[in-house]
Structures are given as structure tokens and as C-alpha cells.
Amino acid sequence: MGFGFYLGVTLLLSVWATSKCDRVPSGVHMECRDRHFMIAIDLSFAGSEPHFEAVDRTGAYTITEQYAAECGYSLMVLPLLGHVELRASYFSCHTDNKADELFTFNFNLLVNHEGKPVTHALNKTCSPSLRWSPREVTCEVNYMEVSVRREVACVSETNKDVWNAAFKPAYSSFPSPWQVMFQKDGELLTPMNLSDARKQGYVINLTDGRLVLRTAYGQPESFSVEVNGVPVELVHATLLSRQSWLVFMVDLVVACSMHEGLFDRGYIMWETPEALYPSLDSTQISVGLNGELMMQSVAEERGYIVDNRNTTVHISIPYNADGGYRKSLVSGELYEYYILHLYVEQTSQKKDNIDTRLRFHGTLVTPLLLHPVFTENRTVLEDHTFTVYLGDVPEDVKLAAVHVNGHLTNASVHTIVKVVQPNNTHGYTLKVPFDDPVVIQQFSKENATLLYRLDIDYTLTVEPENNTFYHVASVTALTDISPPAFYGLCYESGIGFKLDHRPFDYLWEISVGTDLLTSELAAQHGYILSNDSQSLLLNVPLFTHGYQYSNVTLKGFFATFEILVRDRETSAVQSSTVKTCPFPTTELIMCSTDGRMTAVVDLSLAILSGGSPGRTSLIDNKCGPKEADGTRALFSFPVSSCGSIIKLAKEYVTYENEIFFSQKLPFKKNPVDSNHDEDGIKLQCTYPLAGLHRLFSVYKFESDTIGIGRIVHPEHFTEGSQSTTTELTTMPTTRRITRPVSLRLAYHPPAQYFKVSRFLKKLSKKGPVPS
Incomplete structure (x- = not known):
């Protein structure tokens, strides 16, 4: 008959030495119902072994399982309600009955507090709220x-x-x-x-x-x-x-x-014959849970269905109805079952008077229902972090441990957050960064993708039994593989680059031009290179190898540096990072690969008072400055034009020109040597012969490398300065740059001299003059 268990007392009263406590404790609730008296005791107060005794004038009687069934008591544990419940019939054995109108109950509650037995005396007088019917029937659980x-x-x-x-x-x-x-x-x-x-x-x-x-x-x-x-x-x-x-x-x-109930499509169904006690008119049914009836409209709102088919009353209740008890169970997998303590009142009427009133107390249990928990991959690729949600975890199930790819984790290693849901379940959110060492990474070069994989093993326990079960999940995140991308910054002294390392960056190699970027290359060219497990930092000082310059004016110029990313196997360029930064100018010279000399020259010490740099010219007086201010002049011309002189050496060729001032406003003369009237400021570009594709060609100038430029000031213009020459490997540094520049060309052997202006004029008739 139903599901449940009863708490019995096996110790005799004489053996149970107790202390007496007449005050009703706070963990005890007593209530008079229509046809029975109810005592509810909080489980936290009752402990593991509460016992009851029925008391009358003749003594105290231990309520055992058998005695309860004979004397009109039912005793059961209701974990969902959180209490132990005793129900006593108004006609139970030891109840003081006065004219079937006043019923007085006396019980002893025996509990164990802090290792000591304590007895609480409980008593209550009840009066029925309904008048007695000619026939009253109670079908209790026992x-x-x-x-x-x-x-x-x-x-x-x-x-x-x-x-x-x-x-x-x-x-x-x-x-x-x-x-x-x-x-x-x-x-x-x-x-x-x-x-x-x-x-x-x-x-x-x-x-x-x-x-x-x-x-x-x-x-x-x-x-x-x-x-x-x-x-x-x-x-x-x-x-x-x-x-x-x-x-x-x-x-x-x-x-x-004795119908034990059926489970079908989310309902627990119970049946009783309408004609157990035949009536002349009709039968009415009221239903509820846990000893309390509810109005029919309320029952319908909660999804209850009561109908009469073929003189049989059918009652259907949602298996998870409020007031029911749910329990988890492990049997290989996680299952659950629901217990409903059904309370039904069936009244049969004769000529508008209730002839028979029947009350049924029963326990209905669903079969074991599979309750799978689930995992949901809530990962957002842009966050570069796995976010995995474990959901639909029952309230009596707790997360005991999490293993990620075989490694035990906890909240201090990875983020694990409990999430409470409104349907009496909860979940857990696990966060693991993509770059965490426990994450498995699988590369596919053919598809240009990177797969991150997380194999998760959740260990969960059902309380209070601490039965363990496991839930296994595997989540992945697929990202496209892209070449490394540098971040460039402009500094006062040059350009800096930063690259944050990724696990798959080894698929590519980094180069400056055709040269791989290594610590040896950085030392050779004066780069500042720092590389650790997190990032690569490269600081390229201005005027070192690899720069390109543009938009040179008296106010400033633009310097550009490019880093190439190549396929490690084919060396094909996959991507590049180009950074261009503006810099101010004072004095500089540039010798480009296409044979153009560009120079900003400081003439403040070379002209007489009142002179103007705008009135200067090169050897060919038709070649004046492109731009000039009060102290400086900008010249830009093909190295083989404007009267340039070519000096050939064994391994190098040097193109030299000279800046002169108008004869009306001559340069300052050396007071010691008056023969320096015609001395000018020399501009030189030197190229290695091995890198030149054509020499003296009027059609095109081509060089594998930029030339080495010099601005040579006559000694009598420097007024005591120790340095008379500005010499640079690519472009001269501005006066703001203090880093010394190492020169590749340290030795210049004797050279032959050629005046090329007339030679170029003759060749110009045969073809275009180089620009």
C-alpha cells in the first residue's frame, strides 16, 4: 500500500532514561485537521531517530509500526517538506473523546540532543470542523x-x-x-x-x-x-x-x-471506483497533497484533471506538481523519481445530505525517469576562452570535481561558477582560456584552421547518500589560421614593432626584406630585438638597414619600415606589416636605388652675411635647390646629372656634386688661404659596383642597394668643428638622433674622375636623360 517507511521505537520506556521538557520546542508544529490531528517535526530538530509515545491515564505506549496501524497512527518522513509527520485519527487508541466533539491528544516526543535523550510532552485538543456524516471512511497509508x-x-x-x-x-x-x-x-x-x-x-x-x-x-x-x-x-x-x-x-x-498509480505522459494517475459506497444521487471528488485539499479551480490551474469514466474516478496530477517530492538516484546513469502524498475526499450524497465521506491518504511514485544533465558550448571565439555550461543539475546533486583533458581543476585554476535556475535546478559555468596549457590544439595547414578541444569529465554526487556518477563532454572551437600580425609604433628615435605569440606562429618565419629576422641580423644592423614566450619586440632605430624614405622637405620626411611574414616551407610572402612615421629634418642626404640624390644641407656657416641659400646651385648652375629657407637648402637630382663627377674604384663607384653660391654673394673665405673662393659643399653618393645593373646608362639607373651618402663641409666652414663630413649609410640622421651610425664603407681606394655633364648632353640626343 503505497510508498514510504515508518519510524518505530524498539526501546522500552523503562530503558529510555530521559529528561522531561513540557515546553513545545520551536521545531514542532501541531495542527488540527478535518478528521485527524497532525504533528510535524523539523528534520533538523528531530535528528536521525525521533520516537513517539501515545499517553493516556494508564501510561505511555510506544508507537511501533504495528501498533501505529492498529491504533490509528501513521508516521512517515517527508524530506521535501523537511519534516517527520505523525497523523493521528480522532478515534485513535489513546485519544480522550468527549461526545465525539472534543478530542484531546497527548504524546511524548523522544529525541537525542547533543548525545543526551530528551523528552518533549506534546498535547492538543481538537474539534472537527465538519459535522460527522452517517458513515466516515478513512483509507490511510497503513x-x-x-x-x-x-x-x-x-x-x-x-x-x-x-x-x-x-x-x-x-x-x-x-x-x-x-x-x-x-x-x-x-x-x-x-x-x-x-x-x-x-x-x-x-x-x-x-x-x-x-x-x-x-x-x-x-x-x-x-x-x-x-x-x-x-x-x-x-x-x-x-x-x-x-x-x-x-x-x-x-x-x-x-x-x-488499492490502485498504486500509473505514470503516463507526464502525469501520475490514480483511480477509485465511484460505487465503493453506492449513493442515490451523486459523488463529489476533492483532491490535494500532503493532507490538505484544494478548491477545484485551484487544482485545475495547477494542471490536475479529475473525471469520471464508466463509474470510475480518474485523477491525473502533473508528476512534478508543487508539494510533491523529487529524489535523484544513480543506477549507472542519473535517474529521478517523484513521490506524491495524495489526499482525496470522496463524498456520496443522498437527497442533498452527505451519506458517506471517504478520505484516502496514499503515496504515489513514478517509475525511474532518466534525468540527463547536459552541456552547452557557449564559447565566443572573439573571447579566446572556452565557456561551457553544465545544466539541468537537480538540487540534490552537487558538483564534486572537474577534470579537463585529464587534469583536475578547481575554482582557483579555472573559473567555475554555480548558476541557480528557477525550476529547482542549477548549473555550473566553466571558463578555460584557449591558451591554457591543458587545452588540446590541432592544426590543419591544408584547411588553414586551428582546432581547440576540451574534454571535460564532471564528477557529481547525489546527496545525502553521496552516490557518484559522471558526465563526460567534449567541446571544440575552430578558428582560421592567419599569419602573425605586428603592431607598429612611432618613436622619437625610430619605429617599434610588437608581436604577441600564438601557439601556431611557428608555421611562419619573419624577415626584413629577404633576410630572416634573427638575433644575428639584429646585431648586424643595429636593431634592438627582444623575444620571450609571450611576445616579440623589435625596435628599429632611424637610418638603419631596411628603411624607405619619402616626402623629404625642409620641415621633415616620412620613414617607412616593412616586416614580411613568409611561409616557412615555401618562403612565399603571406603578409606584411608596414609602418610609416614622420620625422623632422635638419641635415640629411639620401642615395636611392634608382640613382637619385636628395640632400638637405645646412648652409648657415657657408654663406656671407645677407646671403640666401635659395641662390645656391650645383656644379651645373641650372640645378638650383628645390626648396630653401634662411639657413638650409633642399636638392634632389639624378646622381649622374647636374655636372656630377663619377669616381670609379675597385669595388665602388661614387657620384659627387658640389654646392656653389652666386659670385655676387660668395662663400666665406678662409682668412689664411684666399684661394678657396670656389670651394663648395660636396655631396656624394657611393654604390658598390657589384650591386649595379647598369653603369653610365642614360636609360635607367638600377642598384640592388641604396647608396652611402656624404655631405662634406670644407674645413674653413666648420669654424673649429672636429667633424667636417656628414656620412650616412642610407640617409643622414637629423640632429635629434644621437645614436652613432656605423658605416659599411670604411676604405675608398684612389679613383678616376669623370666629368659627366657634357657626356650626358651628347647621350641625351640619342635617348632620354635619366631622371
């Missing part, structure tokens, strides 16, 4: 009980032949007290007196106004029948008493539906 009014001597539906058969032994006997005779399968059993019946587990009580019969389920005198396919347990007893020539006979019948 017993059946029927009470009828004492003036009811017989009932019309009883077979007359059975009455006649019962009357004969009663009439033929001597005057006797009350006896009981049971009927089973249509046969009358031997009568027994009430004391013998009590020994057999039957309690028959005569109150001021009612006759009561109570018995546990499964007694030998009970029998089972099916009514419209619904199993019913029935006990039919007849009370007999002969007083002189009168025979008193009272028919007592108690019948209860």
Missing part, C-alpha cells in the same frame, strides 16, 4: 477505518440472506456482549468477541455516538476484488449482541482502492 452512527442498525444494500445467516448464531447463543463476525468471499466466518478480535489486530470501539472499526491492510479476514478493473481491499464485519430476546446487529464495511 490502515483502514470506518465509523458509523450508533443508531444505524443495518444497511439496505446488505444481502438479506447474509443477514439471516448472521442472525441465527446470534439468536441461538446465550445473552452475550458484543461479538464480531467477518464475511469473506460471501461466507460467514466464526464469530469472535471483541477482545479476541483485538488480539487479531482489529480495533472495535463504541463511542458516545459512533461505532468504529479499524484494521491494518492485509488481514486474513480481508479480501480483494476488482471493481471496473480497479483493485479494492475490503473488510466486511458484522457486530452482534443478544440482550434478552433482542438481537442487535450492526453492519460495518470498509473498502479502499
